[in-house]
Amino acid sequence: MKRQKNNTVRIAFAVVLAFWLIFIIVIIGVVKSLVGVSFAENYISDNGRQILIKNVPYVSQEHILPTGCESACAVMVLQYYGFDISLVDFSENYLDKQEVYYADDGKLHGPSPYEAFAGSPDDLQSYGCYAPVIAKAVNKAVNDTDYNCLITSGESLEQLVDEYVSENIPVLVWVTINMCEPNVGDSWYMQNGEMFVWQAGEHCMVLIGSDDNGYFLLDPYKTNGIVYYDKSLTQTRYAQMSSQSVVLLEN
Template identity: 40%
Template sequence: MVKIDVPYISQKGKYPTGCESVSTVMLLQFLGYDISVDTFIENYLECRKFEMRDGQIYGADPNEHFCGSPYSEDDFGCYAPVIKKALEKAIGESYDIIDETGKPMEWLLRNYIDKGMPVIFWACIDMREPVTGPEWKLLDGGGVFTWISNEHCMLLVGYDADGYYFNDPYEGHGVIHYPKALVENRHRAQYEMAVGVIKKN
């Protein structure tokens, strides 16, 4: 078994859709940065509000911006490229920030967890079934975006023979263990997104 001891932060209450930011700040605090979730959101996370135009909802591409606000329970989230960009602004002078989307779990474990480095990791809330929708028109044109609901971001901190350990910010779960096959299935449902950081020489 490998399990990295990482400071825990809950998203409950103040950050209902802020799982990506909370998970990232847990990593930053683990690395020794004195930073709050609010500071990360306000200074580094690029957010974009939804707009109503002619009865249609328009929103951001979650690969480019956080869709709405992490403080709003009615808004959504963001994908790995947005967190990569925010981390590059926050700690890019000291760390290489790597979008590890699509890499197998063995890669994440070997290159990060086994070396004592947590990984920002996308799956589903409480490992629930993914749900297709809702949809919105993209603010910058280019058609309609379909969200995969129950999207959730956690910090992967370890593993054993049966599953994986996460600092899960949802509802104050703390460190939680989820079964291996279930995690891998829900990770695939959210495009196998992950972000890693490696100390520069």
């Protein structure tokens, strides 16, 4: 009889313990949902220590903004932080754009991509823009909130992972389409009379993780989704695009 009582106690204890474990798991899930961002996953994989932000919304530029990779990446990050904004809304209402055109002198004229998007992101024949333009557009989109978009150009990809990605902060980085070698593209005269030479293949992605061998990025091009590239290759392409990056931070 005593042994039977002991077994009953053990079973009751196991049931109570299981209940509390399930309760704790549910609470953690609710907290994650309320916060609106995930905890950066940080664990050991076959490729060593891995960091990965798993719930950044994916936005494709395909069929909407064929040259709007920068805008698509900005919208991914804005949506990650809970801003209700679409790709078209961002491009039409916040992004500074200037035409690239042939003037009466027969020469091609256009803006500095550090000051405005060269062309229009809904035009397949247009070009793109660089970090300061996107930072300015994002800051207009988050005006009167506790968020601020900072230019972090010049920091290495490893620094960006350590400082931001490991803290659940995705980073916009300028690289190339499919990490291919960039080519010399069109050139045009800017308003100051200087000539600008576009690097064909310029592309923007969102850095969301890394392991010992490579980086995880969200690629808006052709609905590529999450992509993984070798560290050395990604670092080279990033450097070829002048190591440009921006982050959105909560003050």
